[in-house]
Amino acid sequence: MSAQLQQHWVASALALPRDAAxxxxxxxxxxxxxELACAPxxxxxxxxxxxxxxxxxxxxxxxxLFALRGYFVAIAQxxxxxxxxxxxxELGIAAESAMLRATCGVNTHRGAIFSLGLLTAQAARLRGEQRRxxxxxQVCDGVRAWRDALQAAPLDPHSHGQRVRAQYRISGVREQAAAGYPVLRxxxxxxxxxxxxxxxxxxxALVQTLMQLIAQVDDLNLLHRGGPEGLAFAKAQANAFLADGGIAHPQWRAQLHAIGQQFVARRLSPGGSADLLACAWFLHRQELA
Known part of the structure:
Protein backbone atom coordinates (compact mmCIF):
# COMPACT_ATOMS: atom_id res chain seq x y z
CA MET A 1 0.00 0.00 0.00
CA SER A 2 1.39 3.40 -0.95
CA ALA A 3 2.01 5.96 1.77
CA GLN A 4 -0.35 8.37 -0.01
CA LEU A 5 -3.19 5.84 -0.10
CA GLN A 6 -2.59 4.91 3.53
CA GLN A 7 -2.80 8.58 4.54
CA HIS A 8 -6.05 8.91 2.57
CA TRP A 9 -7.61 5.95 4.39
CA VAL A 10 -6.50 7.25 7.77
CA ALA A 11 -7.93 10.70 6.99
CA SER A 12 -11.20 9.13 5.82
CA ALA A 13 -11.49 7.03 8.97
CA LEU A 14 -10.88 10.05 11.16
CA ALA A 15 -13.46 12.07 9.22
CA LEU A 16 -16.23 9.48 9.59
CA PRO A 17 -17.14 10.26 13.23
CA ARG A 18 -17.30 13.99 12.60
CA ASP A 19 -19.47 13.46 9.52
CA ALA A 20 -21.74 11.13 11.49
CA ALA A 21 -22.06 13.67 14.29
CA GLU A 35 -43.01 17.50 15.13
CA LEU A 36 -43.61 21.26 14.99
CA ALA A 37 -44.87 21.13 11.39
CA CYS A 38 -47.27 18.27 12.07
CA ALA A 39 -50.84 19.57 12.21
CA PRO A 40 -53.42 19.42 13.58
CA LEU A 65 -34.31 24.99 17.37
CA PHE A 66 -31.82 27.43 15.90
CA ALA A 67 -30.16 27.73 19.31
CA LEU A 68 -30.04 23.94 19.75
CA ARG A 69 -28.41 23.01 16.45
CA GLY A 70 -24.91 22.89 17.89
CA TYR A 71 -26.04 20.88 20.91
CA PHE A 72 -27.22 17.89 18.93
CA VAL A 73 -24.00 17.79 16.90
CA ALA A 74 -21.95 18.08 20.10
CA ILE A 75 -23.81 15.34 21.92
CA ALA A 76 -23.55 13.08 18.88
CA GLN A 77 -19.79 13.61 18.88
CA GLU A 90 -23.07 19.18 30.96
CA LEU A 91 -23.99 19.53 27.30
CA GLY A 92 -27.68 19.23 28.16
CA ILE A 93 -27.47 21.90 30.86
CA ALA A 94 -25.71 24.26 28.46
CA ALA A 95 -28.32 23.52 25.79
CA GLU A 96 -31.14 24.33 28.17
CA SER A 97 -29.52 27.67 28.95
CA ALA A 98 -29.18 28.40 25.23
CA MET A 99 -32.84 27.51 24.69
CA LEU A 100 -34.01 29.80 27.48
CA ARG A 101 -31.91 32.68 26.15
CA ALA A 102 -33.37 32.22 22.68
CA THR A 103 -36.96 32.04 23.92
CA CYS A 104 -36.77 34.71 26.65
CA GLY A 105 -37.24 32.12 29.37
CA VAL A 106 -39.87 29.90 27.76
CA ASN A 107 -39.39 26.13 28.01
CA THR A 108 -39.96 24.80 24.52
CA HIS A 109 -37.67 21.76 24.34
CA ARG A 110 -36.43 20.73 27.80
CA GLY A 111 -37.80 17.21 27.39
CA ALA A 112 -36.35 16.87 23.91
CA ILE A 113 -32.95 18.11 25.08
CA PHE A 114 -32.95 15.17 27.48
CA SER A 115 -34.51 12.30 25.52
CA LEU A 116 -33.56 13.21 21.98
CA GLY A 117 -30.10 14.16 23.20
CA LEU A 118 -29.54 10.74 24.78
CA LEU A 119 -30.87 8.93 21.72
CA THR A 120 -28.70 11.01 19.40
CA ALA A 121 -25.63 10.27 21.50
CA GLN A 122 -26.37 6.55 21.55
CA ALA A 123 -27.12 6.39 17.81
CA ALA A 124 -23.79 8.09 17.15
CA ARG A 125 -21.97 5.82 19.59
CA LEU A 126 -23.32 2.70 17.88
CA ARG A 127 -22.47 4.01 14.42
CA GLY A 128 -18.93 4.66 15.56
CA GLU A 129 -18.62 1.14 16.93
CA GLN A 130 -20.44 -0.79 14.22
CA ARG A 131 -19.79 1.39 11.16
CA ARG A 132 -23.39 0.87 10.14
CA GLN A 138 -30.75 -0.98 19.35
CA VAL A 139 -30.50 2.76 20.01
CA CYS A 140 -33.24 2.66 22.66
CA ASP A 141 -31.75 -0.37 24.34
CA GLY A 142 -28.30 1.21 24.24
CA VAL A 143 -29.45 4.11 26.42
CA ARG A 144 -29.66 1.61 29.28
CA ALA A 145 -25.87 1.76 29.41
CA TRP A 146 -26.34 5.01 31.33
CA ARG A 147 -28.95 3.57 33.72
CA ASP A 148 -26.92 3.95 36.91
CA ALA A 149 -25.84 7.47 36.02
CA LEU A 150 -29.41 8.42 35.12
CA GLN A 151 -30.73 7.16 38.44
CA ALA A 152 -27.98 8.95 40.37
CA ALA A 153 -28.25 12.30 38.55
CA PRO A 154 -29.84 15.10 40.60
CA LEU A 155 -33.35 16.23 39.78
CA ASP A 156 -34.69 19.78 39.73
CA PRO A 157 -37.35 19.74 42.47
CA HIS A 158 -38.78 23.03 41.17
CA SER A 159 -39.59 21.85 37.66
CA HIS A 160 -43.23 21.14 36.77
CA GLY A 161 -42.38 17.58 35.82
CA GLN A 162 -40.66 16.73 39.09
CA ARG A 163 -43.42 18.29 41.17
CA VAL A 164 -45.99 16.21 39.29
CA ARG A 165 -43.89 13.05 39.68
CA ALA A 166 -43.68 13.61 43.41
CA GLN A 167 -47.34 14.54 43.82
CA TYR A 168 -48.78 11.60 41.90
CA ARG A 169 -45.91 9.16 42.47
CA ILE A 170 -45.56 8.15 38.86
CA SER A 171 -42.49 7.53 36.76
CA GLY A 172 -41.27 9.94 34.13
CA VAL A 173 -38.90 10.16 31.23
CA ARG A 174 -35.83 9.44 33.35
CA GLU A 175 -37.23 6.02 34.22
CA GLN A 176 -38.09 5.51 30.55
CA ALA A 177 -34.51 6.25 29.57
CA ALA A 178 -33.08 3.94 32.24
CA ALA A 179 -35.32 1.14 30.93
CA GLY A 180 -34.33 1.69 27.30
CA TYR A 181 -37.45 3.68 26.32
CA PRO A 182 -40.07 0.91 26.23
CA VAL A 183 -42.67 3.54 25.32
CA LEU A 184 -40.83 4.13 22.05
CA ARG A 185 -40.14 0.46 21.34
CA ALA A 205 -48.26 8.94 10.32
CA LEU A 206 -47.03 11.39 12.94
CA VAL A 207 -50.60 12.26 13.94
CA GLN A 208 -51.50 8.58 14.32
CA THR A 209 -48.40 7.99 16.42
CA LEU A 210 -49.08 11.03 18.58
CA MET A 211 -52.61 9.90 19.33
CA GLN A 212 -51.36 6.44 20.27
CA LEU A 213 -48.95 8.06 22.70
CA ILE A 214 -51.59 10.34 24.21
CA ALA A 215 -53.89 7.34 24.63
CA GLN A 216 -51.34 5.26 26.53
CA VAL A 217 -48.74 7.51 28.19
CA ASP A 218 -49.09 9.16 31.60
CA ASP A 219 -48.03 12.51 30.15
CA LEU A 220 -46.64 14.71 32.92
CA ASN A 221 -47.56 17.86 30.99
CA LEU A 222 -51.19 16.78 30.92
CA LEU A 223 -51.07 15.99 34.63
CA HIS A 224 -49.49 19.37 35.36
CA ARG A 225 -52.11 21.27 33.40
CA GLY A 226 -55.22 19.23 34.07
CA GLY A 227 -54.54 16.88 36.96
CA PRO A 228 -55.73 13.27 36.84
CA GLU A 229 -59.04 14.37 35.34
CA GLY A 230 -57.30 16.16 32.49
CA LEU A 231 -55.06 13.18 31.79
CA ALA A 232 -58.05 10.83 31.77
CA PHE A 233 -59.96 13.16 29.45
CA ALA A 234 -57.06 13.38 27.00
CA LYS A 235 -56.61 9.60 26.98
CA ALA A 236 -60.32 9.07 26.40
CA GLN A 237 -60.35 11.51 23.47
CA ALA A 238 -57.32 9.86 21.89
CA ASN A 239 -58.75 6.37 22.35
CA ALA A 240 -62.05 7.44 20.80
CA PHE A 241 -60.20 8.92 17.80
CA LEU A 242 -58.26 5.69 17.30
CA ALA A 243 -61.32 3.48 17.80
CA ASP A 244 -63.08 5.45 15.06
CA GLY A 245 -60.33 4.56 12.61
CA GLY A 246 -57.74 7.22 13.35
CA ILE A 247 -56.20 8.58 10.17
CA ALA A 248 -58.15 6.00 8.14
CA HIS A 249 -61.33 7.96 8.88
CA PRO A 250 -62.16 10.31 5.98
CA GLN A 251 -62.79 13.19 8.39
CA TRP A 252 -59.81 12.65 10.68
CA ARG A 253 -58.61 16.23 10.36
CA ALA A 254 -61.99 17.63 11.37
CA GLN A 255 -62.09 15.20 14.29
CA LEU A 256 -58.68 16.36 15.48
CA HIS A 257 -59.69 20.01 15.17
CA ALA A 258 -62.70 19.30 17.40
CA ILE A 259 -60.55 17.45 19.92
CA GLY A 260 -58.08 20.33 19.82
CA GLN A 261 -60.79 22.83 20.71
CA GLN A 262 -61.66 20.77 23.77
CA PHE A 263 -58.01 20.53 24.78
CA VAL A 264 -57.62 24.30 24.49
CA ALA A 265 -60.77 24.89 26.55
CA ARG A 266 -59.21 22.77 29.29
CA ARG A 267 -55.67 24.16 28.78
CA LEU A 268 -54.40 20.65 28.05
CA SER A 269 -51.13 20.19 26.17
CA PRO A 270 -49.55 16.73 25.71
CA GLY A 271 -46.00 18.06 25.55
CA GLY A 272 -44.43 14.86 26.82
CA SER A 273 -46.08 12.89 24.04
CA ALA A 274 -44.87 15.47 21.51
CA ASP A 275 -41.27 15.00 22.69
CA LEU A 276 -41.61 11.23 22.30
CA LEU A 277 -43.07 11.73 18.83
CA ALA A 278 -39.97 13.65 17.76
CA CYS A 279 -37.80 10.90 19.24
CA ALA A 280 -39.68 8.24 17.28
CA TRP A 281 -39.28 10.16 14.04
CA PHE A 282 -35.57 10.62 14.67
CA LEU A 283 -35.13 6.91 15.35
CA HIS A 284 -36.97 6.05 12.14
CA ARG A 285 -34.99 8.51 10.05
CA GLN A 286 -31.58 7.49 11.41
CA GLU A 287 -32.26 3.93 10.25
CA LEU A 288 -32.48 5.22 6.68
CA ALA A 289 -29.93 8.05 6.50
Whole structure:
Protein backbone atom coordinates (compact mmCIF):
# COMPACT_ATOMS: atom_id res chain seq x y z
CA MET A 1 0.00 0.00 0.00
CA SER A 2 1.39 3.40 -0.95
CA ALA A 3 2.01 5.96 1.77
CA GLN A 4 -0.35 8.37 -0.01
CA LEU A 5 -3.19 5.84 -0.10
CA GLN A 6 -2.59 4.91 3.53
CA GLN A 7 -2.80 8.58 4.54
CA HIS A 8 -6.05 8.91 2.57
CA TRP A 9 -7.61 5.95 4.39
CA VAL A 10 -6.50 7.25 7.77
CA ALA A 11 -7.93 10.70 6.99
CA SER A 12 -11.20 9.13 5.82
CA ALA A 13 -11.49 7.03 8.97
CA LEU A 14 -10.88 10.05 11.16
CA ALA A 15 -13.46 12.07 9.22
CA LEU A 16 -16.23 9.48 9.59
CA PRO A 17 -17.14 10.26 13.23
CA ARG A 18 -17.30 13.99 12.60
CA ASP A 19 -19.47 13.46 9.52
CA ALA A 20 -21.74 11.13 11.49
CA ALA A 21 -22.06 13.67 14.29
CA UNK A 22 -23.19 16.40 11.89
CA UNK A 23 -25.55 14.04 10.09
CA UNK A 24 -27.21 12.84 13.28
CA UNK A 25 -27.32 16.35 14.70
CA UNK A 26 -29.19 17.50 11.59
CA UNK A 27 -31.56 14.53 11.84
CA UNK A 28 -32.33 15.38 15.47
CA UNK A 29 -33.17 19.00 14.67
CA UNK A 30 -35.12 17.82 11.63
CA UNK A 31 -37.20 15.55 13.85
CA UNK A 32 -38.12 18.50 16.05
CA UNK A 33 -39.06 20.51 12.97
CA UNK A 34 -41.21 17.60 11.78
CA GLU A 35 -43.01 17.50 15.13
CA LEU A 36 -43.61 21.26 14.99
CA ALA A 37 -44.87 21.13 11.39
CA CYS A 38 -47.27 18.27 12.07
CA ALA A 39 -50.84 19.57 12.21
CA PRO A 40 -53.42 19.42 13.58
CA UNK A 41 -52.12 18.43 17.02
CA UNK A 42 -54.56 18.84 19.94
CA UNK A 43 -53.33 21.45 22.41
CA UNK A 44 -49.86 21.69 20.86
CA UNK A 45 -48.06 24.43 18.94
CA UNK A 46 -48.21 24.14 15.14
CA UNK A 47 -47.35 26.61 12.37
CA UNK A 48 -51.03 27.59 12.35
CA UNK A 49 -51.86 28.11 16.02
CA UNK A 50 -50.44 27.97 19.54
CA UNK A 51 -52.76 25.30 20.88
CA UNK A 52 -53.23 25.66 24.62
CA UNK A 53 -50.18 27.90 25.01
CA UNK A 54 -50.20 31.66 25.53
CA UNK A 55 -46.44 32.09 26.02
CA UNK A 56 -45.13 30.49 22.83
CA UNK A 57 -45.86 30.02 19.15
CA UNK A 58 -44.15 28.48 16.13
CA UNK A 59 -41.67 31.35 15.93
CA UNK A 60 -40.62 30.66 19.52
CA UNK A 61 -39.97 27.04 18.59
CA UNK A 62 -37.92 28.00 15.56
CA UNK A 63 -35.72 30.30 17.66
CA UNK A 64 -35.21 27.47 20.11
CA LEU A 65 -34.31 24.99 17.37
CA PHE A 66 -31.82 27.43 15.90
CA ALA A 67 -30.16 27.73 19.31
CA LEU A 68 -30.04 23.94 19.75
CA ARG A 69 -28.41 23.01 16.45
CA GLY A 70 -24.91 22.89 17.89
CA TYR A 71 -26.04 20.88 20.91
CA PHE A 72 -27.22 17.89 18.93
CA VAL A 73 -24.00 17.79 16.90
CA ALA A 74 -21.95 18.08 20.10
CA ILE A 75 -23.81 15.34 21.92
CA ALA A 76 -23.55 13.08 18.88
CA GLN A 77 -19.79 13.61 18.88
CA UNK A 78 -19.72 12.90 22.61
CA UNK A 79 -21.44 9.60 21.90
CA UNK A 80 -18.88 8.70 19.26
CA UNK A 81 -16.10 9.59 21.69
CA UNK A 82 -17.63 7.41 24.44
CA UNK A 83 -17.73 10.46 26.67
CA UNK A 84 -18.88 9.84 30.26
CA UNK A 85 -22.48 10.55 31.18
CA UNK A 86 -21.42 13.63 33.11
CA UNK A 87 -20.24 15.16 29.83
CA UNK A 88 -23.64 14.50 28.25
CA UNK A 89 -25.29 16.10 31.24
CA GLU A 90 -23.07 19.18 30.96
CA LEU A 91 -23.99 19.53 27.30
CA GLY A 92 -27.68 19.23 28.16
CA ILE A 93 -27.47 21.90 30.86
CA ALA A 94 -25.71 24.26 28.46
CA ALA A 95 -28.32 23.52 25.79
CA GLU A 96 -31.14 24.33 28.17
CA SER A 97 -29.52 27.67 28.95
CA ALA A 98 -29.18 28.40 25.23
CA MET A 99 -32.84 27.51 24.69
CA LEU A 100 -34.01 29.80 27.48
CA ARG A 101 -31.91 32.68 26.15
CA ALA A 102 -33.37 32.22 22.68
CA THR A 103 -36.96 32.04 23.92
CA CYS A 104 -36.77 34.71 26.65
CA GLY A 105 -37.24 32.12 29.37
CA VAL A 106 -39.87 29.90 27.76
CA ASN A 107 -39.39 26.13 28.01
CA THR A 108 -39.96 24.80 24.52
CA HIS A 109 -37.67 21.76 24.34
CA ARG A 110 -36.43 20.73 27.80
CA GLY A 111 -37.80 17.21 27.39
CA ALA A 112 -36.35 16.87 23.91
CA ILE A 113 -32.95 18.11 25.08
CA PHE A 114 -32.95 15.17 27.48
CA SER A 115 -34.51 12.30 25.52
CA LEU A 116 -33.56 13.21 21.98
CA GLY A 117 -30.10 14.16 23.20
CA LEU A 118 -29.54 10.74 24.78
CA LEU A 119 -30.87 8.93 21.72
CA THR A 120 -28.70 11.01 19.40
CA ALA A 121 -25.63 10.27 21.50
CA GLN A 122 -26.37 6.55 21.55
CA ALA A 123 -27.12 6.39 17.81
CA ALA A 124 -23.79 8.09 17.15
CA ARG A 125 -21.97 5.82 19.59
CA LEU A 126 -23.32 2.70 17.88
CA ARG A 127 -22.47 4.01 14.42
CA GLY A 128 -18.93 4.66 15.56
CA GLU A 129 -18.62 1.14 16.93
CA GLN A 130 -20.44 -0.79 14.22
CA ARG A 131 -19.79 1.39 11.16
CA ARG A 132 -23.39 0.87 10.14
CA UNK A 133 -26.80 2.29 10.96
CA UNK A 134 -28.26 0.76 14.14
CA UNK A 135 -31.91 -0.15 14.41
CA UNK A 136 -34.19 2.08 16.43
CA UNK A 137 -34.52 -0.68 19.01
CA GLN A 138 -30.75 -0.98 19.35
CA VAL A 139 -30.50 2.76 20.01
CA CYS A 140 -33.24 2.66 22.66
CA ASP A 141 -31.75 -0.37 24.34
CA GLY A 142 -28.30 1.21 24.24
CA VAL A 143 -29.45 4.11 26.42
CA ARG A 144 -29.66 1.61 29.28
CA ALA A 145 -25.87 1.76 29.41
CA TRP A 146 -26.34 5.01 31.33
CA ARG A 147 -28.95 3.57 33.72
CA ASP A 148 -26.92 3.95 36.91
CA ALA A 149 -25.84 7.47 36.02
CA LEU A 150 -29.41 8.42 35.12
CA GLN A 151 -30.73 7.16 38.44
CA ALA A 152 -27.98 8.95 40.37
CA ALA A 153 -28.25 12.30 38.55
CA PRO A 154 -29.84 15.10 40.60
CA LEU A 155 -33.35 16.23 39.78
CA ASP A 156 -34.69 19.78 39.73
CA PRO A 157 -37.35 19.74 42.47
CA HIS A 158 -38.78 23.03 41.17
CA SER A 159 -39.59 21.85 37.66
CA HIS A 160 -43.23 21.14 36.77
CA GLY A 161 -42.38 17.58 35.82
CA GLN A 162 -40.66 16.73 39.09
CA ARG A 163 -43.42 18.29 41.17
CA VAL A 164 -45.99 16.21 39.29
CA ARG A 165 -43.89 13.05 39.68
CA ALA A 166 -43.68 13.61 43.41
CA GLN A 167 -47.34 14.54 43.82
CA TYR A 168 -48.78 11.60 41.90
CA ARG A 169 -45.91 9.16 42.47
CA ILE A 170 -45.56 8.15 38.86
CA SER A 171 -42.49 7.53 36.76
CA GLY A 172 -41.27 9.94 34.13
CA VAL A 173 -38.90 10.16 31.23
CA ARG A 174 -35.83 9.44 33.35
CA GLU A 175 -37.23 6.02 34.22
CA GLN A 176 -38.09 5.51 30.55
CA ALA A 177 -34.51 6.25 29.57
CA ALA A 178 -33.08 3.94 32.24
CA ALA A 179 -35.32 1.14 30.93
CA GLY A 180 -34.33 1.69 27.30
CA TYR A 181 -37.45 3.68 26.32
CA PRO A 182 -40.07 0.91 26.23
CA VAL A 183 -42.67 3.54 25.32
CA LEU A 184 -40.83 4.13 22.05
CA ARG A 185 -40.14 0.46 21.34
CA UNK A 186 -43.61 -0.79 22.21
CA UNK A 187 -45.94 2.08 21.30
CA UNK A 188 -44.50 4.86 19.17
CA UNK A 189 -42.31 2.96 16.71
CA UNK A 190 -44.87 0.22 15.91
CA UNK A 191 -47.57 2.86 15.35
CA UNK A 192 -45.30 4.94 13.13
CA UNK A 193 -44.11 1.98 11.07
CA UNK A 194 -47.62 0.61 10.61
CA UNK A 195 -48.92 3.97 9.41
CA UNK A 196 -46.05 4.50 6.98
CA UNK A 197 -46.28 0.93 5.67
CA UNK A 198 -49.96 1.55 5.01
CA UNK A 199 -49.13 4.48 2.74
CA UNK A 200 -49.74 7.34 5.16
CA UNK A 201 -48.01 10.64 4.56
CA UNK A 202 -45.44 11.80 7.08
CA UNK A 203 -47.94 14.16 8.64
CA UNK A 204 -50.68 11.54 8.95
CA ALA A 205 -48.26 8.94 10.32
CA LEU A 206 -47.03 11.39 12.94
CA VAL A 207 -50.60 12.26 13.94
CA GLN A 208 -51.50 8.58 14.32
CA THR A 209 -48.40 7.99 16.42
CA LEU A 210 -49.08 11.03 18.58
CA MET A 211 -52.61 9.90 19.33
CA GLN A 212 -51.36 6.44 20.27
CA LEU A 213 -48.95 8.06 22.70
CA ILE A 214 -51.59 10.34 24.21
CA ALA A 215 -53.89 7.34 24.63
CA GLN A 216 -51.34 5.26 26.53
CA VAL A 217 -48.74 7.51 28.19
CA ASP A 218 -49.09 9.16 31.60
CA ASP A 219 -48.03 12.51 30.15
CA LEU A 220 -46.64 14.71 32.92
CA ASN A 221 -47.56 17.86 30.99
CA LEU A 222 -51.19 16.78 30.92
CA LEU A 223 -51.07 15.99 34.63
CA HIS A 224 -49.49 19.37 35.36
CA ARG A 225 -52.11 21.27 33.40
CA GLY A 226 -55.22 19.23 34.07
CA GLY A 227 -54.54 16.88 36.96
CA PRO A 228 -55.73 13.27 36.84
CA GLU A 229 -59.04 14.37 35.34
CA GLY A 230 -57.30 16.16 32.49
CA LEU A 231 -55.06 13.18 31.79
CA ALA A 232 -58.05 10.83 31.77
CA PHE A 233 -59.96 13.16 29.45
CA ALA A 234 -57.06 13.38 27.00
CA LYS A 235 -56.61 9.60 26.98
CA ALA A 236 -60.32 9.07 26.40
CA GLN A 237 -60.35 11.51 23.47
CA ALA A 238 -57.32 9.86 21.89
CA ASN A 239 -58.75 6.37 22.35
CA ALA A 240 -62.05 7.44 20.80
CA PHE A 241 -60.20 8.92 17.80
CA LEU A 242 -58.26 5.69 17.30
CA ALA A 243 -61.32 3.48 17.80
CA ASP A 244 -63.08 5.45 15.06
CA GLY A 245 -60.33 4.56 12.61
CA GLY A 246 -57.74 7.22 13.35
CA ILE A 247 -56.20 8.58 10.17
CA ALA A 248 -58.15 6.00 8.14
CA HIS A 249 -61.33 7.96 8.88
CA PRO A 250 -62.16 10.31 5.98
CA GLN A 251 -62.79 13.19 8.39
CA TRP A 252 -59.81 12.65 10.68
CA ARG A 253 -58.61 16.23 10.36
CA ALA A 254 -61.99 17.63 11.37
CA GLN A 255 -62.09 15.20 14.29
CA LEU A 256 -58.68 16.36 15.48
CA HIS A 257 -59.69 20.01 15.17
CA ALA A 258 -62.70 19.30 17.40
CA ILE A 259 -60.55 17.45 19.92
CA GLY A 260 -58.08 20.33 19.82
CA GLN A 261 -60.79 22.83 20.71
CA GLN A 262 -61.66 20.77 23.77
CA PHE A 263 -58.01 20.53 24.78
CA VAL A 264 -57.62 24.30 24.49
CA ALA A 265 -60.77 24.89 26.55
CA ARG A 266 -59.21 22.77 29.29
CA ARG A 267 -55.67 24.16 28.78
CA LEU A 268 -54.40 20.65 28.05
CA SER A 269 -51.13 20.19 26.17
CA PRO A 270 -49.55 16.73 25.71
CA GLY A 271 -46.00 18.06 25.55
CA GLY A 272 -44.43 14.86 26.82
CA SER A 273 -46.08 12.89 24.04
CA ALA A 274 -44.87 15.47 21.51
CA ASP A 275 -41.27 15.00 22.69
CA LEU A 276 -41.61 11.23 22.30
CA LEU A 277 -43.07 11.73 18.83
CA ALA A 278 -39.97 13.65 17.76
CA CYS A 279 -37.80 10.90 19.24
CA ALA A 280 -39.68 8.24 17.28
CA TRP A 281 -39.28 10.16 14.04
CA PHE A 282 -35.57 10.62 14.67
CA LEU A 283 -35.13 6.91 15.35
CA HIS A 284 -36.97 6.05 12.14
CA ARG A 285 -34.99 8.51 10.05
CA GLN A 286 -31.58 7.49 11.41
CA GLU A 287 -32.26 3.93 10.25
CA LEU A 288 -32.48 5.22 6.68
CA ALA A 289 -29.93 8.05 6.50
Missing amino acids: YQLGRLAVGALYA KPGLVTPFDSGSHTDMDAATFVRS AGIDHAPFERLR RPTAE EIALPALRTALAGGATREA
